Amino acid sequence: MTTLKYLMSGIAGAALMATGALAADLTIVHGSVGRDQEILRKQLDQFEAETDHTVTIVSMPESTTDQFGQYRLWLSAQSSDIDVYRLDVIWAPQLASHFIDLTPHVADIVDDFVPAAIESQTVDGKLVALPMFLGAPALYYRADLLEKYGKPVPETWAELTETAQKIMEAERAEGNSDMYGFVFQGAAYEGLTCNAQEWVNSNGGGRIVEIDGSIDINNPKAAEAIDLAASWIGTIAPEGVLNYKEEDARGVFQSGNSVFMRNWNYAYALAAGEDSPVKDVFAVTTLPHGGEGTASAATLGGWHLGVSKYSENQEAAIELVRFLNNYENQKERAIVTSRPPTLNAVYEDPEVAAQQEFIPLWKPVVDNALPRPSAATLRKYNEVSAAFWTAVHKTLSGEGDAAENLATLDAELKRLRGPRW
Numbered sequence: 001m002t003t004l005k006y007l008m009s010g011i012a013g014a015a016l017m018a019t020g021a022l023a024a025d026l027t028i029v030h031g032s033v034g035r036d037q038e039i040l041r042k043q044l045d046q047f048e049a050e051t052d053h054t055v056t057i058v059s060m061p062e063s064t065t066d067q068f069g070q071y072r073l074w075l076s077a078q079s080s081d082i083d084v085y086r087l088d089v090i091w092a093p094q095l096a097s098h099f100i101d102l103t104p105h106v107a108d109i110v111d112d113f114v115p116a117a118i119e120s121q122t123v124d125g126k127l128v129a130l131p132m133f134l135g136a137p138a139l140y141y142r143a144d145l146l147e148k149y150g151k152p153v154p155e156t157w158a159e160l161t162e163t164a165q166k167i168m169e170a171e172r173a174e175g176n177s178d179m180y181g182f183v184f185q186g187a188a189y190e191g192l193t194c195n196a197q198e199w200v201n202s203n204g205g206g207r208i209v210e211i212d213g214s215i216d217i218n219n220p221k222a223a224e225a226i227d228l229a230a231s232w233i234g235t236i237a238p239e240g241v242l243n244y245k246e247e248d249a250r251g252v253f254q255s256g257n258s259v260f261m262r263n264w265n266y267a268y269a270l271a272a273g274e275d276s277p278v279k280d281v282f283a284v285t286t287l288p289h290g291g292e293g294t295a296s297a298a299t300l301g302g303w304h305l306g307v308s309k310y311s312e313n314q315e316a317a318i319e320l321v322r323f324l325n326n327y328e329n330q331k332e333r334a335i336v337t338s339r340p341p342t343l344n345a346v347y348e349d350p351e352v353a354a355q356q357e358f359i360p361l362w363k364p365v366v367d368n369a370l371p372r373p374s375a376a377t378l379r380k381y382n383e384v385s386a387a388f389w390t391a392v393h394k395t396l397s398g399e400g401d402a403a404e405n406l407a408t409l410d411a412e413l414k415r416l417r418g419p420r421w
Ligand code: GLC
Pocket: 064, 088, 089, 090, 134, 135, 190, 191, 192, 194, 264, 300, 301, 302, 303
């Protein structure tokens, strides 16, 4: 029945290609952070006004890990309830078989997109999702407090640790008992994989699973980085950071209670917003690195739009994916949410530069962002990441040191891999 209905709407849709698909009631699912949903709804209203379609948003919890669990349930049940999924950059290899190949539907626009973004969503020649926005985190810092205490912007994790401690203590001594030094995403979920990959990689400890599939995470540089992070818990970072996701960290920083924060780009527009207590006193820089010979690492993030193979409105869903990623909508999103766009030209737009300085400033960081090993580990990425964040979370929680937990992780990853990924 489903197949028949789909075939029929496909045929009717094909005949109407030039003027758009038949009126459809579409559903899009996404995890909303910050102002994502507000701007999405605004753009959907415009889509509805310009076409005969209607679009309902299904909103997911903030955690990408929770979203993935729910997405997998819908997709494995071949549910036609959702037409368009907003997919995390890492999921393409695992979910590819559930989405249509967008290649023929975006042939006329694909060259306008950041090539690496398209590549990240291409699995065996199939374009699983059309890139919507990218992510490359920053170190947010209180410029006023660094100035007050005569401290330079930290370049290494050791400097950050020391400066955070000093300023936190001095501010507490002056009566701000809620002050902390550093907040980040320390809960046991995908966000911790991103943070910890940055600590490890920027300390010369590799990338969990290398591009060629080899596993070398059980190394002294990786252990040193994670042990340093463990020393932050209950000192410069609140104990509660062990449960923090993006919005928890932002809440603390934006209310003025942390000297430093690691967060994604969306936090910039909000921290700089009219009602933000820190709007005039914070700045951003690249994340710190380890000692001599190491370099800062920013994990590549981002969310992209895929059309479900089980959708009964594929024609209209494709129209929607194209619409949400057109120049004007990307531009508006970049300005309002400070999410890095996926269209090259938006980075050059003078109005974007004037109204959201973070976008052109961060282009080089976005271009050099470090992907997670999802391409290397293919269908096993979620398990690899879960094993990694578990080992890190245990270390942060004081259950064994990093060397011990990385040795266990190493064995677990080798078991997961078997003869090949
Ligand atoms: C951001 C990133 C995404 C990442 C997630 C982790 O949403 O865009 O790629 O997986 O954070 O919490």
